[in-house]
Amino acid sequence: MCTESTSEIPEAGDLLVDLKRVSKRFGGLMALKSVDLSIRRGEVHALLGHNGSGKSTLVKILAGYHRPEHGAEAFVDGMPLDLGSGVAARKAGLRFIHQDLGLIPEMSVVENLLLGSERQERRWGRIQWSAERARAQAAIERLGHSFDVRKKISELRAPERTSVAIARALENWERDVSCLVLDEPTASMPSHEVDDILTLVSTVAGQGVAVLYISHRLEEIIRVADTVTVLRGGTRVLAEPVAQHTVRTLAQAVVGNHMETLSKPERDPARVDGRPPVFVVKDLTGPDVNGLSFEVRAGEVVGIAGLTGSGRDTVLGSVFGRHPRTGSVTLKGRTIRAHNISDAIAAGVAYLPGDRAEGFFSTLSASENLLITAPGRHWRGRFHRKCEHEETTGFFAKLGIVPVAPTLPGSSFSGGNQQKLMLAKWLRLQPEVLLLEEPTQGVDVAAKSLIHDQIDRLAAEGRAIVVASSESEELARVCDRVLVMRDGVAADSKNGATLTANWITHATLLDSHGSETVQ
Structure with a gap:
């Protein structure tokens, strides 16, 4: 305690x-x-x-x-x-660096550092670019980096972009x-x-x-x-x-x-071994994905691991129809057409994107965010507000969403509660397949535990689930089997008692010649 x-x-x-x-x-x-x-x-x-x-x-x-x-x-x-x-x-x-760094991707590092600056080097009203580049380079180097400040923000790695935001906060003010x-x-x-x-x-x-x-x-x-x-x-x-x-x-x-x-439940991955596959992805090719094939059984949770750019962060969007793709995707023998989100939803597939900005509307109320997947469900010649309220508050209780105020705008809810609302809008459709991309990104320990428990419950009900996550501990916690993406293909896999966070991390960081290819 x-x-x-x-x-x-x-x-x-x-x-x-x-x-x-x-x-x-x-x-x-x-x-x-x-x-x-x-x-x-x-x-x-x-x-x-x-x-x-x-x-x-x-x-x-x-x-x-x-x-x-x-x-x-x-x-x-x-x-x-x-x-x-x-x-x-x-x-x-006092200076504040938010998750949205406020940088302009198509401008150079030095140009971003000058935005809002009160210390610009000027002569005859013109910015002295050579002096500014030297000052920007010195600011970046003081933070332990040495990249060229003439580069565009879009060309930098994530830690380098963060260093630019911090350098701008440290340099651009009179105090x-x-x-x-x-x-x-x-x-x-x-x-x-x-x-x-x-x-x-x-x-x-x-x-x-x-x-x-x-x-x-x-x-x-x-x-x-x-x-x-x-x-x-x-x-x-x-x-x-x-x-x-x-x-x-x-x-x-x-x-x-x-x-x-927070502890991992006792779950025997062999419980699904005798079941036939219900969700089959074959020869999938799309952004960062090159001929990927995998199958998911009813009640099975399959994880997708890998570094950024390996295909991990685009595979589920391609399967769902958010990205153009080739190859086949079938659910219980029904073919889901490529680049067709409506077809995927109608077939019984749900997709939780990794970026909340793509699936959550902060200007709509919590209730509207939750009901948006099937807005006409409570239409009886007019919207039946009592039924809408009962369904919404039911999901609030089920997922521990707070405050219990469905009419408040989405922006009033914390990131974790927004994530729960995004999950709830798909659960109300009772999908047979859930594609979950970074399902607990940016949420606290309690919200993460609740979402993991929901994944356990959905698997126990027989849903086929695919989780793509950058967190090895999360994949080890919720998955029966994990595929490790590398160069657009599944280069390794593991299930059973040997599926640990350490193994996932190690396999993720191996180069393309460091492990056997999945058969």
Whole structure:
């Protein structure tokens, strides 16, 4: 059992950012309840909590987007900070890097660094590009990178793009940066690029900048952070040095008394061995996929692993009809036409995309997002609102979606609850096949556990499921069998007791000559 703590971490002289008694109410919902947060100069301070715990609200207050309730106080480097003022936050040296880095892909690194800059080198009103390139190169090199700043953003690796966003935050203002807030910087990155980001974070902290690091990946917190604060239900439940914790104790702090749901269930993959395949993909060729074939039995969960660009992140979209493809896809003998989403849905195939922006509409209500897959189901000459409400609230209860407010716009829900709504809109169709791409990307430990439990339940009901994920632990947790993609084909596979996260990670990182080809 996790022991809740409110111990004070920093010595007074070390404090850089100090928040006291921060509360925030949205209507009848208390999103934050008298939260304290203290960050020292030059430390990496992790902020953890499940979706809806209050993390985003706290960061938005710090950035000036929300104003807290009366009684809150804030200080930066000993000076009072007007919470709720974006101008005051910028003047205090607070900078924010979101998952959307705000970079323009077709512009060069140096041009992106100049956007919004207050330090442009000019002569006779013209930008001095040679001087700007030299300044940009120096800024990038201070962060441990050495790529050419004349490159376009679209030509850079993900960690390099993040370094550009951080360099822009550190360089472009008249006041030195005091605190850098990084919100899920590795959420959409493959594991082999995460190390570069953690090194980058340590480099920034080593230059005396306070770093507030938000991530659901607990292994990263153990590796990079000095201190951790955990929020649960809008309340701070822990504030301690990271050295006192393991991944498991942090998970316990995040989810409270629900830790038992995180363990892998006992499931014998041989239970599906005698069943015939129901979903057959043969000679599939599409973006990054080159002649892939695989079969899925009823009740089986097949995983797709691989690095970005291996085909892992495009195969399910191609199968569903989102991308052009050749080859055949059949469900119980019925051919699903290529590049035809309607045909796939009509056949009983559901697809959860890896990017929420492709499947979730933030301006629509939660109910509209959930009902969109079959909007006419409750039409009786007019929409039967009572039936719509009953179905929607039923899924809210089933998937633990909060707040239970179906009429609120989608933007009011946390990332994890948006993910649950996307899953619910497909479950209401009772599909025979589910194609799940990064099903828990950017969600907290509790939401991830619930989604994994739903996958278990759906498999037990006899659904055929394919999960494409960059997380080896996730694939090992939910899958009966895993295919490892490399150069557009399945280059390795494993099932049974030897299917472990370590094996998946190792097989994923092998070069194209490092393992046997799947037969």
